[in-house]
Amino acid sequence: MRIVLALGGNALLARGQALTAENQRKNIIQSAASIAAIAKEHEIVVVHGNGPQVGLLMEQNSAYQEYSPETTPYPMDVLGSQTCGMVGYMLQQELRNVDDSLAIATLVTQTEVSKSDPAFANPTKFVGPVYTAERAEEIMASSPLMFKPDGEYYRRVVPSPMPKDIVELQQIETLLKAGNLVIACGGGGVPVSIEDRKSTGVECVIDKDLTAELLAEKLDADLFIILTDGSIYRNYGKEDQAEMKQATPAGLSEFTFPAGSMGPKIDAVCKFVETGRGNSAIGSLFDLDKILKNEAGTLVTQGEGIIYY
Incomplete structure (x- = not known):
C-alpha cells in the first residue's frame, strides 16, 4: 500500500517545549520507531x-541582525529549505538507527504557489514559539509582526x-519506485512562484x-494519514467532547474547526x-500501527455519518 504521512511540526517539538536540538532529537527518535514499524x-x-523550526530560525535571524544591522534576515523560503535539511537529516538518521536495512532519501522540494492567493491578506499559519497574550501584544505594538x-x-x-x-x-x-522511504515536501515544501518557467521564492509558509x-493525489x-496530537473530536475541550472513530466529509462538514490548527487538517x-x-485518517504518531487497523485515530471515508469510540 502506498501511504503519505503528514507529520506535524508540533509532533516533533511538543507544544511549549524548549526548541532545542536535543528535544527535537528525542521526539524524532520516537517518531522514527513508529514509522519504521510499518515501512517494510x-x-x-x-x-x-x-x-x-522555521519560527526559531526567524527569531535567530532577527536576533543576529541586532548585532549586525547590515545582515538582513533570510527570506522565509530560504529558512524553509533549511528546515527541510535539518528535520529531514534527523528523521533519516533515526529511521536508519531503528532499521539500517531501510533505504531512505530526503528531498528538498519546491511547492508552487500563486502570489495573488488571498491568504496573503489574511495570515493564519502559526510559526515559532508560544507567547503569553501580554508578550504578544508588546511585540505587535513595536513591530509589523502579527500574533x-x-x-x-x-x-x-x-x-x-x-x-x-x-x-x-x-x-x-x-525514489519510491527504487524502494526508498522518501522524506519530501518538508514544511509544505519551499514556496515558489513560477513565471516564464523561472522559479522564485515567496515569503510565506505553506500548510504541510x-x-x-x-502529493497523495x-x-x-x-x-x-495526518499524524498529530490525536483524533478528531466533537466539541474538543468541552464537557461533551467525543472522540470520532470513523467520519465522512459530509459528517465533518456539520462542525467548525479552528482555521489555524485542526481546520486545514480536516479540509x-x-x-x-x-x-x-482512498481513505484518510487523523491520529497520534504513536498509534500509527493501530491507525492502519482503524483501532486508533479517526478514519475518514466516503459515505455519511460519524461513529464515535
Whole structure:
C-alpha cells in the first residue's frame, strides 16, 4: 500500500517545549520507531511540518541582525529549505538507527504557489514559539509582526497560500519506485512562484497538510494519514467532547474547526477522500500501527455519518 504521512511540526517539538536540538532529537527518535514499524510492508512518503523550526530560525535571524544591522534576515523560503535539511537529516538518521536495512532519501522540494492567493491578506499559519497574550501584544505594538491565539498561548502567524503544484514530483516517484522511504515536501515544501518557467521564492509558509494531500493525489496514494496530537473530536475541550472513530466529509462538514490548527487538517483529509482514491485518517504518531487497523485515530471515508469510540 502506498501511504503519505503528514507529520506535524508540533509532533516533533511538543507544544511549549524548549526548541532545542536535543528535544527535537528525542521526539524524532520516537517518531522514527513508529514509522519504521510499518515501512517494510508499505511504500511511505513522509511530509513533515516546520512551524516551530522555521519560527526559531526567524527569531535567530532577527536576533543576529541586532548585532549586525547590515545582515538582513533570510527570506522565509530560504529558512524553509533549511528546515527541510535539518528535520529531514534527523528523521533519516533515526529511521536508519531503528532499521539500517531501510533505504531512505530526503528531498528538498519546491511547492508552487500563486502570489495573488488571498491568504496573503489574511495570515493564519502559526510559526515559532508560544507567547503569553501580554508578550504578544508588546511585540505587535513595536513591530509589523502579527500574533493570534493558539490554545491558551499566542503564536506568530504568516500567510499560508494554497499549494498549486509540486516541482520535484517526478523525482519523488522515481525514489519510491527504487524502494526508498522518501522524506519530501518538508514544511509544505519551499514556496515558489513560477513565471516564464523561472522559479522564485515567496515569503510565506505553506500548510504541510494541504501539500501532503496534493502529493497523495499526484502519487495516487492508497491512504493519506495526518499524524498529530490525536483524533478528531466533537466539541474538543468541552464537557461533551467525543472522540470520532470513523467520519465522512459530509459528517465533518456539520462542525467548525479552528482555521489555524485542526481546520486545514480536516479540509485536507476530506479533499483526498472526495477524490475517490482512498481513505484518510487523523491520529497520534504513536498509534500509527493501530491507525492502519482503524483501532486508533479517526478514519475518514466516503459515505455519511460519524461513529464515535
